Amino acid sequence: MSAILEIFAAIPYDQVLIQTVNGIVTGMILALVASGLTLIFGIMDVVNFAHGELFMLGAYIGVVVLATTGSFWLALLIATLIVALLGAALQIVTLRPLLGRDPLTTILATFGVSLVLQNYALWQFGPVARKIQEPITGSFQLLYLEYPWYRLLIAALSAAIIGALWLFLKFGTWGIWIRAATQDRVMAQAMGIPVPWVHTGVFAIGAGMAAASGVLFGPLVGVTHAMGLDWVLKAFIVVVVGGMGNLGGSIAAAVFISLLEAYASIWVSPAQAVIVSFVVLILTLLIRPTGLFVPTPK
Amino acid sequence: MANDLNDQDSSYEFWRSGKVTRRRLVGWGAGVLGATILAPAPWRAAFGQAKPYKIGTIQPLSGPGAVGGKTALIGVQMAADRINKSGGINGRPVELVVADDESKPDVGRRKAQKLVDDDKIDVQVGGFLSNICLACMPVWEEARIVNIISVCLDTTLTTSKCNRYSFRPSDYAPAQAVAFAPYLVNQMGKKWHIVFADYAWGQSTRDAYVAQIRKAGGEVVGATGIPLGTADMTPFLSKISGNFDGLLGVFATDGVTVGNQVYDLGLTRKYKWAGDGAIAESTNLPALGNKIEGFVGINRYLPVLEGPLDTPAHRKFLEEASVRLKKIDPTGPLPDRYVQSNYESMNALKLGMEKSGFRGREDTMKLIEALEGLEMKEGDDFPQGDKVLRKEDHQAFVREFIFEIRGGRHRIVETVAKEKTLFPPACKFPAA
Numbered sequence: 001m002s003a004i005l006e007i008f009a010a011i012p013y014d015q016v017l018i019q020t021v022n023g024i025v026t027g028m029i030l031a032l033v034a035s036g037l038t039l040i041f042g043i044m045d046v047v048n049f050a051h052g053e054l055f056m057l058g059a060y061i062g063v064v065v066l067a068t069t070g071s072f073w074l075a076l077l078i079a080t081l082i083v084a085l086l087g088a089a090l091q092i093v094t095l096r097p098l099l100g101r102d103p104l105t106t107i108l109a110t111f112g113v114s115l116v117l118q119n120y121a122l123w124q125f126g127p128v129a130r131k132i133q134e135p136i137t138g139s140f141q142l143l144y145l146e147y148p149w150y151r152l153l154i155a156a157l158s159a160a161i162i163g164a165l166w167l168f169l170k171f172g173t174w175g176i177w178i179r180a181a182t183q184d185r186v187m188a189q190a191m192g193i194p195v196p197w198v199h200t201g202v203f204a205i206g207a208g209m210a211a212a213s214g215v216l217f218g219p220l221v222g223v224t225h226a227m228g229l230d231w232v233l234k235a236f237i238v239v240v241v242g243g244m245g246n247l248g249g250s251i252a253a254a255v256f257i258s259l260l261e262a263y264a265s266i267w268v269s270p271a272q273a274v275i276v277s278f279v280v281l282i283l284t285l286l287i288r289p290t291g292l293f294v295p296t297p298k
Numbered sequence: 299m300a301n302d303l304n305d306q307d308s309s310y311e312f313w314r315s316g317k318v319t320r321r322r323l324v325g326w327g328a329g330v331l332g333a334t335i336l337a338p339a340p341w342r343a344a345f346g347q348a349k350p351y352k353i354g355t356i357q358p359l360s361g362p363g364a365v366g367g368k369t370a371l372i373g374v375q376m377a378a379d380r381i382n383k384s385g386g387i388n389g390r391p392v393e394l395v396v397a398d399d400e401s402k403p404d405v406g407r408r409k410a411q412k413l414v415d416d417d418k419i420d421v422q423v424g425g426f427l428s429n430i431c432l433a434c435m436p437v438w439e440e441a442r443i444v445n446i447i448s449v450c451l452d453t454t455l456t457t458s459k460c461n462r463y464s465f466r467p468s469d470y471a472p473a474q475a476v477a478f479a480p481y482l483v484n485q486m487g488k489k490w491h492i493v494f495a496d497y498a499w500g501q502s503t504r505d506a507y508v509a510q511i512r513k514a515g516g517e518v519v520g521a522t523g524i525p526l527g528t529a530d531m532t533p534f535l536s537k538i539s540g541n542f543d544g545l546l547g548v549f550a551t552d553g554v555t556v557g558n559q560v561y562d563l564g565l566t567r568k569y570k571w572a573g574d575g576a577i578a579e580s581t582n583l584p585a586l587g588n589k590i591e592g593f594v595g596i597n598r599y600l601p602v603l604e605g606p607l608d609t610p611a612h613r614k615f616l617e618e619a620s621v622r623l624k625k626i627d628p629t630g631p632l633p634d635r636y637v638q639s640n641y642e643s644m645n646a647l648k649l650g651m652e653k654s655g656f657r658g659r660e661d662t663m664k665l666i667e668a669l670e671g672l673e674m675k676e677g678d679d680f681p682q683g684d685k686v687l688r689k690e691d692h693q694a695f696v697r698e699f700i701f702e703i704r705g706g707r708h709r710i711v712e713t714v715a716k717e718k719t720l721f722p723p724a725c726k727f728p729a730a
Contacts, residue, residue: 018536026530119360126627127368129554129585139564144539146564151532220562221529222554222585226362230529262533270533271496271525 014143015266021142023262027255028155032213034235034250035162036206042182042245043202045103046095049110051210052228053117058083058211059218059227060121063130072135076215080208087207091200121225132218154216161212162251178202237277241284243291252293350393354419356409358426361401362527362551366636367426369581370449372622373640374423387651395419399430406430410437420658423643428452428499438463442662448643449636453502456693460725465669465692467646467685468639469598471503472721477698477714478596479510486570487543488516494548496523503548531559538565547573554585561589578703580632593703599682600699600708601632615681638682645679646672685716691725
């Protein structure tokens, strides 16, 4: 009994609280990035390697709109819409012609697009990092830390955007078409659903969500051509663990993995805590390759 | 119209008169080519004088390091253009062969090998990320090519991993620590926590500061390493707490991220905030805004015209570099230390090549001897100030500037003479 009490006494509760908040906030940002990625995979079977560059492009467009209008919210909205349109154009030009071909070709195509976009950003905007001013400043005392309100706002906005997407998929006409195309592409087409346009729409939505996350995350890091790299690597892990193409699973996996990493970082260095994500990824692939958060088929 | 007809006529004459046929033209071409190949040796030597020196430069022009690599390249190009305008080196022009290491050590090493084997470079000036400099060092050594390290600050490059072929005409971590530690301990606080970029340069800089802060009478109570390229540093930074006076940051390409997030979590209000000047590099200031106010740093170069940097040579350098930077970045940033050290490294090489009468790779040993102990005098070639390349380890010592960010600008707080940055050599060259 005393040993158990000693273990409980040894837990640094201040760290547990701080890391819980960190884990949830990071998880929600990650969920927003991963939801676009998983949506595109679920409908189109396309692993979008350009997702990080769409994230970065959204942030750059946010910088330009913010400088012009002075409104963060307008920057968020316009960047999302522009990158969604760009996503639609990219899908029509690069991915639609590859429909039905070996999935490797789409991987190569999106990888090519990622290189083009990254170098375009470097050429167009230059190497100097840009700033997106956060819409709210200030912080609250979280034990020994001053925790910025803006981080909580990002988590709330990510939840709101994902919630809106869920409502759209559940009740919107296009949402129903998207779900139908996910379940059975051929049958959906036979029923008169314009599947090629559904694909275009899905890619646009995924691109728009990447752009929104780029604008939201911009104030924390500064906007550079390489800002999407770190997030997209994690988002890929989340998508696999959550179940490729499973939106709810990806959100759950994002929060789950972020919390696991956050708790692990209490006892080990956060750099080593990242190993936890990879362990979960490997275990998922070994034990439940369809994803941890996918319901077992009956 | 008449002219056109005349032209047509003369063209017709030329091709159809029977004097010049396609067959004859090919024959003459072959003859000229053969004569060039078979020309006697003295002629070849005479033509060889006009042959440009091929100078390779490896920089991170894509990937996360491109933020600094792009400005670094400006420095090399600026020096090369200036050299060519003033008649070249030993009467021969300079041709830059640029290679992009993509911010990856394996790619860097492959590109270095390509510069050696395919591009047949005479020397190399460049290197930005220390892990890439370390990966490429054996390539230069094996090919017996002089390698002028222009940015990489990792300590081991001129200590435990030094070799006869590599030179660093700028500063390195121990020299910065020797220069900065007394100020940190005497002016800012005794107890420090170091937060650093967790790779070769960051680790060696951490070690240097631990030693020098202790030597100055202070104490390092903790250190937090953050992997290169980490976008969200909050899990790392939120673990930093306790009783100490100051937080010392050692970051370069992630300077904006750490600057923003350290401020957001209130650490800059709780502790004194100091660190490597790369955090507050001129190219980072726009993205940091007022979050970097009050930061105290050390740097070998600042883009300000005040104190010892208020010289005509520096003004000229600053103006020309600013014009060039504006061409690659519409915000028009001021030059950073990467522009400066690449510019000066190229000029150091020029001095060495002139002194040794360098002709090509066959004269590498002569060039090495000329560079060992090379003295560089403040002026148009070296606007940062005087420097000497120490013979024992091929490491230069330069004056350092301790600065504070006030009103969004660098203000020099103290200038540390190069003699006060000296650190004993710890290099034993491998036998050739």
